[in-house]
Amino acid sequence: xxxxxxxxxxxxxxxxxxxxxxxxxxxxxxxxxxxxxxxxxxxxxxxxxxxxxxxxxxxxxxxxxxxxxxxxxxxxxxxxxxxxxxxxxxxxxxxxxxxxxxxxxxxxxxxxxx
Amino acid sequence: xxxxxxxxxxxxxxxxxxxxxxxxxxxxxxxxxxxxxxxxxxxxxxxxxxxxxxxxxxxxxxxxxxxxxxxxxxxxxxxxxxxxxxxxxxxxxxxxxxxxxxxxxxxxxxxxxx
Numbered sequence: 001x002x003x004x005x006x007x008x009x010x011x012x013x014x015x016x017x018x019x020x021x022x023x024x025x026x027x028x029x030x031x032x033x034x035x036x037x038x039x040x041x042x043x044x045x046x047x048x049x050x051x052x053x054x055x056x057x058x059x060x061x062x063x064x065x066x067x068x069x070x071x072x073x074x075x076x077x078x079x080x081x082x083x084x085x086x087x088x089x090x091x092x093x094x095x096x097x098x099x100x101x102x103x104x105x106x107x108x109x110x111x112x113x114x
Numbered sequence: 115x116x117x118x119x120x121x122x123x124x125x126x127x128x129x130x131x132x133x134x135x136x137x138x139x140x141x142x143x144x145x146x147x148x149x150x151x152x153x154x155x156x157x158x159x160x161x162x163x164x165x166x167x168x169x170x171x172x173x174x175x176x177x178x179x180x181x182x183x184x185x186x187x188x189x190x191x192x193x194x195x196x197x198x199x200x201x202x203x204x205x206x207x208x209x210x211x212x213x214x215x216x217x218x219x220x221x222x223x224x225x226x227x228x
Contacts, residue, residue, distance in 0.1 A: 107156050
């Protein structure tokens, strides 16, 4: 079955540091890939997505590129802020299905210190 | 737009009891998916409802059942509760015509089974 593996956390960075959170996946089909963010006490919010190979998703300074050859979708940000502290989830969805039934990684907790 | 709403926010039940969780989808959405998020893990897909029928189901026992109403709202029922059912239950709404992953999550219901 489909699966997503994220780098283990927690990750602690100083403000303005560079962020990378690794994500690799296995899928039987040709999935769409996503990063979600979960702030304390809240549900998941879609951060960015990519639907085909070499696509780059971007939002709020975060970027991730769909790498089919390495089955990866690493999340990056050039300069993190304290407000970026949250749990980040990598996920995939089978493109043959409608929205729903996403497969998630276990999440990576990011703490940014001033 | 109220977004996806869930009730109750928190719930404490005893082993063997039954529980019902409720979800109202985002305005304009007709599909509801339910996920279970155990502590420190990513969300696991339970099932998805569209047109008042279960369309897809994850690897959850029959103790987990659901319902969707004509107004697209949904309920998740869990019978014969086990300690391992303690988790955050997330509802996500989408449209059948939406792209893969175009889901909007509610804040979740925290279920504690004692």
